[in-house]
Amino acid sequence: MRFVLATARKDLLRIRGDWPALLLWMGIPLMVGGLLVLMFGGDAAPHAKLLVVDRDQSLAGRLLTGAFQQGPLAEIVEVESVELDEGRDRIEDGDASGLLIIPEGFGRALLDGEPATLELVTNPSEVVLPGILEETLDITLEGAEVLRRIFDEPIDRIAADLDREGFPADSAVATVATAFNRAGEGAGEWLLPPAVELETVSLAEAEEFDFGRAFFPGMLILAVLFMATGLSTDVWAERRLGTLRRAVTAPRGAGVIVAGKWLAGGSALALVSAVGLAAGRWLFGIEVADPLLAFLWLTLVGVGLLALFTVVQLLARSERAASVLVNAVTLPLAMLGGSFFPFETMPGWMVAVGSSTPNGWALLRLRAIMDGVAEPGLLAVSAAVAVGIVVALGWIVARRLRGWA
Amino acid sequence: MIEVEGLRKEYDELVAVDDVSFTAQPGKIFGLLGPNGAGKSTTIGCISGLLPPTAGRVRVQGHDVAREPRAAKSHMGIVPQEVALYEDLPAAENLRFWAEAYGLRGDRLSERIRSVLETVGLLDRGDDRVETFSGGMKRRLNFGCGIVHEPEVLLLDEPTVGVDPQSRVRLLDLVRAQAAAGVCVLYTTHYMEEAESLCDRLAILDHGRIIASGTLEELRGSMGERDLVRLSGTFDPETVRRAGGSLEGVEVVAAGGDQVTLAMPGASRRLSELLATVAATGAEVRETTVTRPSLESLFIRLTGKELRE
DSSP states (O other): OHHHHHHHHHHHHHHHHTHHHHHHHHHHHHHHHHHHHHHTTTOSSOOEEEEEEESSOOHHHHHHHHGGGSTTHHHHEEEEEOOHHHHHHHHHTTOSSEEEEEOTTHHHHHHHTOOOOOEEEEOTTOSHHHHHHHHHHHHHHHHHHHHHHHTHHHHHHHHHHHHTTSOOOHHHHHHHHHHHHHHHHHHHHHHTTTSSOOOOOOTTTSOOOOHHHHHHHHHHHHHHHHHHHHHHTHHHHHHHHTHHHHHHTSSSOHHHHHHHHHHHHHHHHHHHHHHHHHHHHHTTOOOOSOHHHHHHHHHHHHHHHHHHHHHHHHHSSSHHHHHHHHHHHHHHHHHHTTSSSOGGGSOHHHHHHHTTSHHHHHHHHHHHHHHTOOOHHHHHHHHHHHHHHHHHHHHHHHHHHHHHO | OEEEEEEEEEETTEEEEEEEEEEEOTTOEEEEEOOTTSSHHHHHHHHHTSSOOSEEEEEETTEETTTSHHHHHHTEEEEOSSOOOOTTSBHHHHHHHHHHHTTOOHHHHHHHHHHHHHHTTOGGGTTSBGGGSOHHHHHHHHHHHHHTTOOSEEEEESTTTTOOHHHHHHHHHHHHHHHHTTOEEEEEESOHHHHHHHOSEEEEEETTEEEEEEEHHHHHHHTTTEEEEEEEEESOHHHHHHHHHTSTTOEEEEEETTEEEEEEETHHHHHHHHHHHHHTTTOEEEEEEEEOSSHHHHHHHHHSSOTTO
16 A cells, blocks of 8 residues: 555656646636637627528518517527628628528518528537527428418418508408408317427526536536546656556556556546636636535546546557547547537437447536436446446556556 | 576567576676677566566575565566656655655665665755756666665666766676675676676576576686687688688687688787688688687677677
């Protein structure tokens, strides 16, 4: 045990000596959190700007853009009318999330039930917000199509009257009203009671989507992921120095050396976890239901990732190959595991894959701890699994080190 | 004491060490002399427990390295060929770590760190990071890390490679001091002068096999009083070999290309006779070298090549 502590002490001194790397690891959650604040103007919710070029100036066009200014969507989407050239320039400059071009004759085509094409140009540097615009537009247009089919006859009459360029006569209005009524009664057998019950959740009543809360746990996992990657390269540094070879010839086995190295790594990971959680609380106002549990879980996850990446390092035949291999593993893990993009923004299949990655699996549990909804039994099993994996990987590394040193 | 019996180490098709046996005694320096790639480091690797032997047995202070590795290793100190230090740590921290690796603690630990720093001449640099040291200072500290726990057996794998002459003298003095203190020292080198000046017993390795062993006197005796004569020029090596071999007491060690090597007693007195015999074959000799009996000449006589080739 004394040599484990001696190894840990030696490695901690070396980690402390490389303090710029330590600062960088601690800075990752702060830096990315800060960037998010800058990107979204310091608000918790995202904002999309929709530029509209309305060449039709019809009621249909106004209703369409009005859809973006209704209810909770109005808090996210800001609609601004622009000329075509200005709109194209601004979308190219990344000044908006989307540019909607309503062509001339769009309203007429909608009334006549004829095909019409809308053009939505999205900002390629954004993923989530243009998606919101596109989805909203799709839903609105599908709604318009349904209304057009249900109220086919009265809409045709209105269109015919408009063709005569005058307001319809009272008798025509009465006829149209009767037709709407008849169409409504006809649709009633499906609508009342509705064949499909639609449960509506008011966005205003639901918990507000907290961007920082969705991103920050992923940033913490990302910080320990990067740190574990960096710490795992030390086996190559020790091999290059010749100290690993020398250490393996000491009476204590390679397993003791591995335990000491991971104890030192775990201590550094604990420091980064503590700083990350504290920064979330004090800089970004992110409350954690159980900070101690979150800290312990994050540290354990970090040690697990350190063990995993040490094995990956030992699979490579050279230090350079190891660097490529570790990057090839780290980046997909970070992308899929919910660290770069929250699971909420991913398609279902990707969430299924991402939550099965080690960091994704750990992230889901960290979020549950932070939100205070973690089940103690499940968490205990998860921690036992993580400890078991670390021990198993430690055994593999110790066996491999003897010949590899 | 180190006892090596029938040691063999294979790497796939390559046999790095083949049937090596020797015994190194306490208070003596045993030298393993051989060119690069002869199997010296592999032998040290097997003794230190770093490499599992393919066959054979190694015992250190009576403990079998394969069966009782912990007990065997606890008696050993190792000074590897390459400097193996934490360059980002101070010298004293390096010594502390390697001392703790062998179980030292408390007052004895502090006392040994100070004592070794003094021994290797780095007492005033103990708190400085190793990366600020010169090559010679690193070599001395590297040696210090091998002796900090006062081992009974010390394995030194070419510790003077790349060391300046002043540091080399100091290191060799340190090695002698260890032997004088009763430590069993195994010293590998390809510098014959070092081996001659340092070692009590020697084994000469080539291609993984011991080709000669004994004390320095015994090895010199096996050469007799014969000098080595190397002739370079334009000639048919086989013709010169036959002509040289016809002279009394002359042994042709190697012949090939534009060079012939012969062993003969009193070469300086019989050089004119030799050259006349060779010239009679139509050979044109451009250069003649005479070497007095030494480990170098023994190695050449045994292998037909120089130690540094």
